[in-house]
Amino acid sequence: PPRGEYIETDTGNKVARKATLVGTQNIMLGGKTVIQPDVMIRGDLARTIPSSHSSAGGSAGGSGGPGGSNTAVAIGRYCFLSRGCCLRPPGRVYKGVFTHMPLRLGDHVYIGPGTVVQAAQIGNHVHIGAKVVIGEFAIIKDYVKVLDGSVVPPNMVIPSFSIVAGQPARIIGEIPEGGIEAFELRELYKTVGNNPVPATG
Amino acid sequence: MSSATPSPDPRSHHKRHSILPAVSQSGPKPPVQFSSSCTIADSALLTGPHTIIVSTESVIHPRARLESLGGRVTVGRRCIVHERACLGAADLQGRYHKGSPDKDGRSMGAVTLGDYVTVEVGAQVESGGTVIGEGTTVGIGTRVGAGAVVGKHCTLTANSTVAAGEVIPDYTVIYSNGLRRVDKRGVSDLKNKAQARQIDVLRRLIPSNPAKFQ
Numbered sequence: 001p002p003r004g005e006y007i008e009t010d011t012g013n014k015v016a017r018k019a020t021l022v023g024t025q026n027i028m029l030g031g032k033t034v035i036q037p038d039v040m041i042r043g044d045l046a047r048t049i050p051s052s053h054s055s056a057g058g059s060a061g062g063s064g065g066p067g068g069s070n071t072a073v074a075i076g077r078y079c080f081l082s083r084g085c086c087l088r089p090p091g092r093v094y095k096g097v098f099t100h101m102p103l104r105l106g107d108h109v110y111i112g113p114g115t116v117v118q119a120a121q122i123g124n125h126v127h128i129g130a131k132v133v134i135g136e137f138a139i140i141k142d143y144v145k146v147l148d149g150s151v152v153p154p155n156m157v158i159p160s161f162s163i164v165a166g167q168p169a170r171i172i173g174e175i176p177e178g179g180i181e182a183f184e185l186r187e188l189y190k191t192v193g194n195n196p197v198p199a200t201g
Numbered sequence: 202m203s204s205a206t207p208s209p210d211p212r213s214h215h216k217r218h219s220i221l222p223a224v225s226q227s228g229p230k231p232p233v234q235f236s237s238s239c240t241i242a243d244s245a246l247l248t249g250p251h252t253i254i255v256s257t258e259s260v261i262h263p264r265a266r267l268e269s270l271g272g273r274v275t276v277g278r279r280c281i282v283h284e285r286a287c288l289g290a291a292d293l294q295g296r297y298h299k300g301s302p303d304k305d306g307r308s309m310g311a312v313t314l315g316d317y318v319t320v321e322v323g324a325q326v327e328s329g330g331t332v333i334g335e336g337t338t339v340g341i342g343t344r345v346g347a348g349a350v351v352g353k354h355c356t357l358t359a360n361s362t363v364a365a366g367e368v369i370p371d372y373t374v375i376y377s378n379g380l381r382r383v384d385k386r387g388v389s390d391l392k393n394k395a396q397a398r399q400i401d402v403l404r405r406l407i408p409s410n411p412a413k414f415q
Contacts, residue, residue: 018222020244022263040264040284048402086285086322091399098398100406116322116341116359133341133359151359167360167377 004194005037014193026072030107033079034192040086045100046072072100076107076124078185085115090136090154101137108185112148119152123160125183143175143183224264231269235411236278240403243410249274249289251311256280260403266290271297271328272311277335279317279393279400286320286339288312289328292365298347300330315353317393327365334371336389354389 006014013029016037021027023043035041047070072089081087091100103117106124111117115132123142128134132146135154140146144158147165158164163173190197228248235241239255242263247253249269255261259280267274267282268289282288289311291297300310311328315335320326324339329347336354339345343357346365353371357363361375369375372384 020222020264042284044406046406048405088283088322091402093395093398098395098402100402118341131342131360135359149360153358168358 006034006193008193014189023072026070028069028071028074030075030077030079032077032186032189033075033081034189035081036083036192038084039081041073041081042086042088043072045089045091046070047099047101049094049097049099071102073103073105075105076109078107078189079105079109079111080185080188081111082113082115082130084113085111085117087111088116088118090118090120092137106142108183110183110185110188118154125180127183143180145175147172228270230414231267233411233414235415239411240400240407240409241411241414242407243413245414247414249311256316258397258400258404260400260407262286262403262407268297268328269311271299272330274311274328275313277314277316277318279396280314280319281396281400281403282320283322283324285323286326287324288314288320288326290325292327292329292347298327298329298365300328300348317396319396321359329365336393354384354392356384 006016008014012032015035018037019035019039021041021043026043026046027041073087087103089100089103091098101120103119105122108125109122110127112128112130112132114130115128117134118136119134119138119140122140125143126140128146129148131149133151135152137155138152139157141158141160143161145163150165150169151167152169161175162171165172191199224244224246229250231247231249232252234252234254236255236257238258240260242261244263245261246266251269251273253267253269254275256276256278258278259276261282262284264284265282266287268287271289274289312326313332315333317336318333320339321341323341324343326345327347331345331348332350333339334351334353337351338356340357340361341359343361345363348366349363351363351369352373355369356374358376363369374382374384
């Protein structure tokens with residue numbers, strides 16, 4: 001059978017064959033997530049500080065590596081990572097040692113083409129435009145729209161329902177009352193993949 | 202029921218394989234001089250006829266590009282080059298500049314990075330005698346023009362541009378849409394120490410394969 005452009009998993013994730021996912025053991029996809037070609041996800045930059053509850057009976061542990069999963073990138077449901085974007089866990093010196101922290105995306109997060117995301121946490125229903133740079137340890141709350149070309153500086157916290165633009169990014173507006181439905185990504189999920197349903201409207 | 206083709210489902214807990222499409226090493230294989238302690242990811246892209254030098258304890262992330270088509274590429278000690286960054290890039294018209302010889306008549310080489318330089322994701326440092334001073338951070342998506350000389354401990358924030366041939370004084374911060382200011386924090390030593398710690402961790406996280414390029 002001809003090889004489709006996407007690999008479709010049991011949980012409904014659609015991962016393009018030409019996407020570069022490094023360290024997939026540390027990448028968690030929520031389900032029904034689309035990863036387009038040329039996306040790069042650095043799952044190998046995982047946390048290196050051992051957690052306080054180290055596994056007891058470690059000698060009987062699995063082949064190599066620690067027992068528990070060490071998530072570097074956690075992505076929610078119905079997320080859409082467009083072409084060429086890059087997800088990278090942020091890193092900093094913590095308690096005297098450099099370590100990376102997990103990058104967590106919520107549900108219904110759209111990331112535009114060419115965007116680089118190094119945030120610590122992105123909430124639900126967030127729309128990030130094209131060629132955006134999200135600096136390290138930024139926190140984006142729910143229902144936020146980041147316009148194209150924005151540069152969100154490191155450590156910025158973007159409150160819910162904001163519209164953010166500029167370099168450095170500033171809050172330029174609020175999501176209006178009727179604007180919440182625009183963040184849903186279920187329809188967009190159906191339009192990609194090996195058997196796409198044409199977009200309506 | 203699972204499909205016939207083996208699908209590497211990132212949520213299953215069997216042995217998983219990284220989905221890394223094979224990078225085709227197109228172009229000539231460059232002569233290289235790697236320090237024994239540097240970390241070169243397996244999927245780094247090194248092309249070009251001229252020499253590429255990577256010094257002590259520097260880290261080249263996967264999918265970083267080092268192109269020596271315009272001349273020699275020198276990466277200093279304890280530098281970090283992130284993925285999709287390109288050292289020795291062509292300019293926007295697609296030309297690879299060759300540097301004009303310096304006052305001693307030696308060829309400048311395409312790109313020279315000082316020590317402790319960080320070149321972040323997607324930055325394009327054009328070839329043609331471009332010099333990045335010690336401790337400078339070239340931000341995400343930044344484009345440094347051909348022949349530019351960037352001073353020491355500068356910070357080029359994301360998506361900024363340095364024009365071709367421009368000389369940036371030491372401790373400059375380039376931010377917003379081309380604004381400049383001077384970095385008066387005096388944290389250069391602390392930043393260097395933090396970079397050394399970061400490199401210690403990166404050396405464990407990124408499997409190095411220098412033999413592939415030699």
